[in-house]
Each structure stands twice: as structure tokens, then as C-alpha cells.
Amino acid sequence: MTDRSHAEALDAADPLAPFRDRFVVADPDVVYADGNSLGRLPVQTAERLDLLVQDWGDRIVSGWPDWIELPVRVGDLIGRVIGADPGETLACDSTTVNLYKLASAALDRRPGPIVIHEHDFPTDRYVLEGLAAARGLELRRIAEPTAEAMPDDAALVVLSHVSYRSGVLADLPAITEAAHDRGALVLWDLSHSAGAVPVELTQSGVDLAVGCTYKYLNAGPGAPAFLYVRRELQDELRSPIQGWFGQRDQFAMGPSYEPAEGIERFLAGTPPILGLTAVEVGAELTLEAGVGRLAEKSAALTELTIALYDDRLEPLGFTLETPRDPARRGAHVSIGHDDGWQVCRALIERADVIPDFRPPDSIRLGFAPLYSRFVDVWSAVDRLAGLVESGEYREVDAAGARVT
Numbered sequence: 001m002t003d004r005s006h007a008e009a010l011d012a013a014d015p016l017a018p019f020r021d022r023f024v025v026a027d028p029d030v031v032y033a034d035g036n037s038l039g040r041l042p043v044q045t046a047e048r049l050d051l052l053v054q055d056w057g058d059r060i061v062s063g064w065p066d067w068i069e070l071p072v073r074v075g076d077l078i079g080r081v082i083g084a085d086p087g088e089t090l091a092c093d094s095t096t097v098n099l100y101k102l103a104s105a106a107l108d109r110r111p112g113p114i115v116i117h118e119h120d121f122p123t124d125r126y127v128l129e130g131l132a133a134a135r136g137l138e139l140r141r142i143a144e145p146t147a148e149a150m151p152d153d154a155a156l157v158v159l160s161h162v163s164y165r166s167g168v169l170a171d172l173p174a175i176t177e178a179a180h181d182r183g184a185l186v187l188w189d190l191s192h193s194a195g196a197v198p199v200e201l202t203q204s205g206v207d208l209a210v211g212c213t214y215k216y217l218n219a220g221p222g223a224p225a226f227l228y229v230r231r232e233l234q235d236e237l238r239s240p241i242q243g244w245f246g247q248r249d250q251f252a253m254g255p256s257y258e259p260a261e262g263i264e265r266f267l268a269g270t271p272p273i274l275g276l277t278a279v280e281v282g283a284e285l286t287l288e289a290g291v292g293r294l295a296e297k298s299a300a301l302t303e304l305t306i307a308l309y310d311d312r313l314e315p316l317g318f319t320l321e322t323p324r325d326p327a328r329r330g331a332h333v334s335i336g337h338d339d340g341w342q343v344c345r346a347l348i349e350r351a352d353v354i355p356d357f358r359p360p361d362s363i364r365l366g367f368a369p370l371y372s373r374f375v376d377v378w379s380a381v382d383r384l385a386g387l388v389e390s391g392e393y394r395e396v397d398a399a400g401a402r403v404t
């Protein structure tokens with residue numbers, strides 16, 4: 001179970017193994033364990049962006065008729081990844097901006113207390129803190145995202161499906177139902193779910209969702225994010241940004257704003273076509289591999305990570321911060337160590353393993369299922385254990401890089 005040969009056997013039996021060749025792997029000796037932060041570059045993205053740049057050069061403004069529908073078309077592709085019906089998802093703006101737009105629209109419809117998880121991703125907490133302050137609303141921070149923690153009087157519940165920190169997978173259907181029973185709308189952040197774990201938004205009755213595309217969807221640094229609004233709710237909500245792309249009959253250029261019907265009312269300004277083209281390729285690759293198969297492989301990759309943790313890392317003083325039950329975790333595993341930051345820097349500088357670090361002490365190992373191999377998991381843990389067993393990690397200067 002913990003031999004390298006076991007990892008090799010898992011790779012040999014992996015139906016998704018051929019997808020690795022669809023990505024740029026510039027240095028095969030480097031073990032990339034940060035797909036949960038920024039996915040690899042798909043080979044096809046470079047080709048499609050080249051074509052698009054040529055098209056721009058050739059056609060200039062006359063290209064727009066082919067480009068203008070991209071937020072909706074790519075949105076529908078992402079919709080298939082997250083279990084949304086056509087016409088419920090848009091690819092646009094950043095996750096932060098989409099979160100602001102949807103939370104603000106929900107609070108316009110019904111003001112009241114806002115519930116967040118105290119350890120949610122910073123941007124989510126900051127955006128809601130700002131909205132609550134601007135509107136004089138109460139912001140309630142819960143310690144665990146569970147159905148039982150849903151209060152009776154909340155207007156809006158905003159939670160991450162998979163915790164960026166611990167990898168804990170929240171029970172989305174049960175929490176959504178509990179919040180609805182108490183009269184609240186629910187907004188899920190799917191940044192660490194899309195392309196890694198199954199999500200059934202429409203079926204689960206989810207009201208609102210956002211998420212990013214540069215993690216498991218491999219759309220590239222700063223690629224446009226997505227937003228989802230349940231169909232029945234769309235005409236009841238208005239975007240706080242009254243931009244011309246969300247306007248009914250946009251090119252009539254009328255005197256005042258009137259929101260478009262349906263999901264397009266949540267667009268703001270001119271869509272970033274280069275970025276959206278990269279999102280399109282990323283979503284297509286994900287659908288080709290199949291969300292079910294990706295989720296199965298994520299569970300197997302994290303299972304191997306935890307088995308190797310038990311064998312090699314636990315005896316060295318590491319702690320496991322991610323649940324052992326595969327039904328309760330996403331696609332990354334977080335391990336704690338008192339010298340976590342220094343160990344993480346040593347992995348990058350001395351061992352060609354790229355994880356990332358979240359203060360105060362968590363090292364995140366994110367093996368994205370589309371292109372990671374089981375031997376990558378084995379090598380990462382082997383090199384990590386080696387650095388700590390020998391004490392070599394202590395030789396690394398702990399001051400350093402801002403982005404990890």
C-alpha cells in the first residue's frame with residue numbers, strides 16, 4: 001500500500017492517465033502539488049489563444065458577433081460541471097466580484113443577518129464584512145459549516161463547499177435544505193469544488209453560487225470566474241452593478257437601465273475574450289474526462305496521500321488536518337507541522353515539490369486529478385519525509401516569497 005510499486009500500479013490502472021499528455025509539463029522532475037491554487041496549462045489553450053489572437057488581428061471589431069456570447073456559452077459548459085441547467089451559469093468577472101454581486105442582490109431582496117464560516121477564504125469574509133457594515137446588518141460567524149449551525153433568522157448564508165484550508169467538504173444538500181427551512185437564501189463558493197468533486201446545484205435547490213476557474217478547471221492565472229443563479233430566482237434579483245452588458249436590448253443604448261431577462265442581467269461590462277477562451281478549453285477538458293471519474297480519482301489520490309502520511313509523516317510530528325472519510329473531503333490534503341513554513345520552502349527549493357502554505361502551519365498538498373499521477377503523490381511524501389528525517393529543511397532561509 002505504501003510502496004512506490006503500489007502507486008505505479010494505480011497509475012497503470014488509471015483511466016484518466018492519458019490526460020496528463022494534454023498539459024504542458026515543462027520539467028518532469030518537478031512534482032506539482034498546487035493544482036488547487038493554479039492549474040497547469042492545457043496544450044490546447046496555447047493553440048486556441050494563438051488562433052484567437054490571429055482572429056483579432058484579421059477581423060478587429062468585426063469579430064465581436066462570434067465573441068459576444070462567450071460568457072453565456074462558456075457559462076453553460078461550466079454549468080454542466082457543477083450540475084446546473086443551461087441558462088443558470090455565466091462566466092464573468094472574478095470570484096470576488098461575483099460574490100459581491102450575488103450577495104448584494106440577495107440582500108436587496110431580503111435584508112437580514114448574514115451567516116459565514118469563521119475560517120472561510122479571506123476574500124469571502126471581507127466582502128461579506130463590507131456588505132454587512134454598509135447595510136447595518138449583523139454578520140454571524142459560525143465555527144463549523146453544518147446543517148445544525150443554521151440559525152432561525154438568517155437572510156443569507158455564504159459558505160465554501162470545500163474549505164480552502166482543511167479540505168473539509170461541507171454537506172451542500174443538507175445545509176441548503178436546512179437554510180431554506182429557516183427562510184434563508186444560500187450562496188455557495190465552489191472555487192475548490194468545480195472540476196474536483198461532484199456538485200449538483202439544480203438538483204440540490206441551491207440559490208446562488210460562485211467559483212473560480214484557474215484552480216481545478218485549469219483556465220490560467222486570473223481567468224474569469226463563474227456565477228450561478230437558480231432559474232426561478234433570476235428575475236427577482238438585480239445586480240448592484242448596472243452595466244450595459246446586463247441591460248435589456250443592450251445596443252438600443254436607451255436612456256436608463258432595465259435589467260435583461262434571465263442570467264445575462266448579472267453581466268457588467270465587456271467580457272474578457274482571451275480569458276474566456278482559456279476557460280472554455282478548461283471546461284471542455286473537464287467534461288471530456290467526466291466529473292464522476294475526476295471525483296473518483298481525487299478520492300483515490302487523497303486516500304493514497306493519507307496512507308503515506310500515516311506511514312511516513314505522522315511519526316515525524318506532522319498532523320492531519322483533512323478528514324479521513326473520503327465523503328467528507330475535497331481534492332487536497334492539509335498537514336500541519338510546527339515548522340510548516342520552513343518545511344514548505346525546503347520542499348520547493350531543495351526537493352522540486354511545489355505545495356503551498358496557509359498560515360499558521362498548514363502545508364497543502366493538492367494533486368489535481370486531471371494531470372496528477374499516483375507516483376507524484378508517492379514522490380512528494382517521500383521527499384517531504386526525507387527533508388524532515390535528515391533535518392535538512394532547517395538549512396532553508398525561512399524569510400521569503402509572498403505568493404505560495
Ligand SMILES: *Cc1c(COP(=O)(O)O)cnc(C)c1O
Pocket residue numbers: 094095096097121123124160164189191192212225
Ligand atoms: C481561490 C478562491 C477565491 C479567489 O477569488 P478571486 O476573486 O479569484 O481572487 C475566492 N474564494 C475561494 C473560496 C477561493 O478558494
